[in-house]
Amino acid sequence: MGGYGDVKLLNDDGSRLDGRSIDESRPIEIKAGVIPAADGSAWVKHGLNEVVCAVYGPMEAHPRKIQLQDQAVIDVRYNMAPFSTSDRIRPGFNRRSREISKVTAEAFASTVMVERYPRSKIRIEIEILSAEAGTRCAGLTAASVALADAGIPMRGMIVGVASGKVEDTVVLDLDKAEDNYGQADLPMGIMPTTGEIAFMQMDGDLSMEELQQAMDYNFAAAAEMHDIMEAALRARYEGGDE
């Protein structure tokens, strides 16, 4: 969070620079089954973010030392393509990507029925093609749809949503400018079917009341997005690739 007070992020009428209201998401498009080589896949366009996800498995876990006797290992790679940001990103090791991969894997280990696949591995490959604030959430959403597309049983689909704070106002779904110059960001991975939270990070400055407001926005947005995810899966199995 930059938190630079001198950048104006809300219009005088309380709307946001891009015209959205404070509890309005950027437009979302989702497709399932976009990667023929994969066992399951999804494509998510969320505002200017563009993410694809492939799922492979369950497959035998290699090497054997990573195997778990009573459950599957969830192996996530969140990766930003070199051309996904304004300044090119050098391919390879990256601390931020490693951290997001870790907590994303832990989120799905909590919702995938891993106990059905002892000693095996499920690979979730999240590729960020275009990054404009909110890619970790778009990745969570894409991975849920890709897992469903792969037919892997889950207790529910995790939906990636975020709220934040700009000019002392809690708003839903920060865009790039709001992320750069805002005061807080709260990305969450919510299972709307159970109300559980499987993923949470937060940074910035947020009072307890603001946190409550941000969580309310997130839960409401997650429920809406869950419908879009289901529609994408229905479209995949009923009506072909579109």
Added chain:
Amino acid sequence: MGGYGDVKLLNDDGSRLDGRSIDESRPIEIKAGVIPAADGSAWVKHGLNEVVCAVYGPMEAHPRKIQLQDQAVIDVRYNMAPFSTSDRIRPGFNRRSREISKVTAEAFASTVMVERYPRSKIRIEIEILSAEAGTRCAGLTAASVALADAGIPMRGMIVGVASGKVEDTVVLDLDKAEDNYGQADLPMGIMPTTGEIAFMQMDGDLSMEELQQAMDYNFAAAAEMHDIMEAALRARYEGGDE
């Protein structure tokens, strides 16, 4: 290929800057059995290039996941010594060396009787001591002699040869200046005993007719060099190290 038109590479009488005619190789010297620690080895001096190659194996392939059930793995490392070029090369990872190693390994996988050694590995270690244009070809030649010196059965010896284009003229065996300022380079790995091509790369600009001319030069040069390679192997087994 630099392709800088303003560097003169041919004399007025059609000969080359170093006095060679357009279809003449640089001088070549070859010795077999130069590395006592190895199962087979060779040394090639081709113009100012100097290359040694050691062969180890067949040996058990490790780790097991690289083993092939019905054939040997050919493992090639083409490496330039730090002092082999005008500007020192930092040891370690290098994209060019990786690519040459890969296509060289694939060339020898095509000619070594790998099906005789299931689950095993044959290591070919090509070390460039001095590099002045043409080291991948000198490496192919050295590796063939080293494999023969190690007694590893092959369908034939691959001979590394190259032709290129300078001042719109096809010439055999580019030297450093011709490589830097010429218009095309066509390195090949030819088995003169069968007429097969096991290795081919090309870059620059070459018409279909020029390609034909360059290949003709390469086949003729390969046949000549094959004799020198056989002589080196005979010298090794008949008359000691010289």
Added chain:
Amino acid sequence: MGGYGDVKLLNDDGSRLDGRSIDESRPIEIKAGVIPAADGSAWVKHGLNEVVCAVYGPMEAHPRKIQLQDQAVIDVRYNMAPFSTSDRIRPGFNRRSREISKVTAEAFASTVMVERYPRSKIRIEIEILSAEAGTRCAGLTAASVALADAGIPMRGMIVGVASGKVEDTVVLDLDKAEDNYGQADLPMGIMPTTGEIAFMQMDGDLSMEELQQAMDYNFAAAAEMHDIMEAALRARYEGGDE
């Protein structure tokens, strides 16, 4: 060894800049059993050097290819914390640390009764928290105490000691200034109980006579420090952590 002749390192009365006599060590403090997570551990403060060492094992050696059929593998990591020196050290690969780790491991492979633990591994983790000349010796001393604290049988404890040369005079236990501007350094790992030398490096300029003097200092200092090490181990088992 810097060997800069223009830095004065001895006072007119023959004493050293910090007041020590030429055959006097810096103050030493040793504690055993300082790391609860470890099987054995020690803390050494030697002058301004501060070192901790943890020992883990004997444990099964992994991966299997590092196992030795008839003895334990001694695995040492000598590591300088990023904040241990005046200029911060970047974490990660470091040629000096690798070399010290190697020769330290070889020293303990000579004194630990490795033949009692075939196929196993003993890990010795030396962490330098503060470095002011002499850390490899402090590490040897700490590792011996940590091994004893872990109950691992040894033919004797290695004591790390060093002498050097400043202003053409052999002195015991160089401090930072003496190390930077002195003429020679002779770190040794001595087993006072047997008189054996298990570790030795030397650099600088030393005549045969000076070497003899430096070794005499080292042997005497090792005997004294051995008593301190034994006292630390007694304190650990008799009187709790102090």
Added chain:
Amino acid sequence: MASQVVPQLLRQHLANLAADDERISGRGQWQGREIELEVDCLYNADGSAKVVWGDTIVYVGVKFELREPYSDRPTSGSLMCGAELRPVAHRKYEPGPPSPESIELGRVVDRGIRESGCIDMDALCIVPGESAWMVIIDIHVISDCGNIFDAAGLAAIAALRNATVPAARYDVGEDYKLAVALTPIICTFTRVGGRYVYDADEEEELGGAERLSITLGDNGNMHSMQKGLKGTFTAAELSEILDVCATRCGELRELVDSKVE
């Protein structure tokens, strides 16, 4: 293959204890372990702290380097916080490049400090566009017996508040104390035996589930949150934790205050 037998038995044991509102250590649900905090304890660091938190031991050293400012913030210094979970700290750690665990630790502590605004980045600038201080916080875990996040976070802010800017070493004036206006504190809660507890120890972590780490600032606002490990939680559970968190953070802030001037 990683053995799951011990953790399964342990998990059952922890669940039985939790049903009786007990913990394996005898502590209460929200009770932490004994803590020793020492500052100015590393000779070559510009600021330092050592935390002994039960059997967990963490050193933090702060160093300063002069750097050219980032081109998009020419009048600001910068902050870097990294952690090393080296093999010294536990049998389970292996040598090699930074593990995801160590990266997460460093980044969570980093965010709590950075987002609290406790350091005025603009005050670290010497010559705009040319040179500014980079504050480097290195977390060095020496013994991991549980809850390294809180031990590292405590040591980090204490080391910062202990830090002296080494201006003389870099020939840019006289040394002076780093101004640290605030004291962000991190508290970690772990699901053990089905319910959350504060300050899980080694066995509770081994048999436990997800972890929630929260950094609170002096004004009681949140500066970072992080959910880690396998498991989920509800909004109601988070609320309960946040109440406890405020109390624990206050106590730890007092401990820091008592040790640095």
Added chain:
Amino acid sequence: MASQVVPQLLRQHLANLAADDERISGRGQWQGREIELEVDCLYNADGSAKVVWGDTIVYVGVKFELREPYSDRPTSGSLMCGAELRPVAHRKYEPGPPSPESIELGRVVDRGIRESGCIDMDALCIVPGESAWMVIIDIHVISDCGNIFDAAGLAAIAALRNATVPAARYDVGEDYKLAVALTPIICTFTRVGGRYVYDADEEEELGGAERLSITLGDNGNMHSMQKGLKGTFTAAELSEILDVCATRCGELRELVDSKVE
């Protein structure tokens, strides 16, 4: 140990089909798959293209950076082309440093573009010896169902021809279209069932042998050739392939022309 059973059965099947002049997909010997080419499809890239080639999908993004020219070519910009075969694209790919396969892909596409002379390197120089544009082509394979060389090569030249030099972002003037004078096209042939076919699919690659990739320029001249994988060929076989190659390259060049202005 890598299982060789499936490939052996597959090889036999492919040989039987080849004997009848058939392919597993029903295509003719020199017939390619359906291709969709889209340009300007990546928001943050300075030039971009997406190729859907049968079931193979490749994105290419072009970015520009200002660099000091190499000391031996002070008046020239530079070109870099790399490929990532990441685990997203196929079950067979593993994470880690660039594999020999990805290095070969990047370098073969690089040579075809570089040697065609389609970009005037001297026009990329801003101040001789001080700053010049580096054109960076990143190949990102999303789905590998065969013939990624041709899909990547097509996407790369299309992305280049779509590229805008971001001069404004670097404060060196106004943005302008990158001048790309020529359209080098790569075609790949694979020995399947003993004979060469154009555009091998996933199964044909699995049961096939060596691969020949050829880049032809607008004037029909070769700019790069590469033989990869186990297997050998004869001069006569190369001649036959080159004839087909010219036709296929022409068609693909028309496709690119139809998509960029």
Added chain:
Amino acid sequence: MASQVVPQLLRQHLANLAADDERISGRGQWQGREIELEVDCLYNADGSAKVVWGDTIVYVGVKFELREPYSDRPTSGSLMCGAELRPVAHRKYEPGPPSPESIELGRVVDRGIRESGCIDMDALCIVPGESAWMVIIDIHVISDCGNIFDAAGLAAIAALRNATVPAARYDVGEDYKLAVALTPIICTFTRVGGRYVYDADEEEELGGAERLSITLGDNGNMHSMQKGLKGTFTAAELSEILDVCATRCGELRELVDSKVE
């Protein structure tokens, strides 16, 4: 698991031979193998040497680069010496990052040369604080049949004494011979069959124990010592070795002298 059977039998055999004051090669206890030294043998190196030491072969190439001096020694050039034990040299070597063995080799040779003072570092400075020569010594072992330390050390000092500073290539004047005032020589002794021998060969190293490497300068003073591998020694054993060492170093110094200028 690494097989220990062969070395055990070998160790017994070596002990039996030692009891009779014999060696497996028939050499005397302090007798070295045949040595061939060639200088100026690598076309692109600025200084070079090849040593054939029995069946061990080592090349050393010296290169120069212009660098900014280190800030704490603004008027000095620098020296770097590294070794590569690549898979070419023996079946036992594997590809990958530098092994501890290769690091030790490079550093031991480096210390012997550096500490002897044979190169005047201040004479390598061109413009104080701006540019100075870095002398880079690359040790390339081609065949390891024992005692690579001595072969590498010999080749390194010979290559240095053969070196020409490439001032013309860097546009800083005319080329000139590097001034190398002294000739430090390294001698290595290995415990074989319970006693020390000079210049162990491949089998003696395989069945032997610790190694002592000593570098002596022209004046007979020690410049570096290194004990490597498993085993211990006594002060008395070191004394005996040092006597032999002085003789061997003198012979090798004469060999170098006979080959350069």
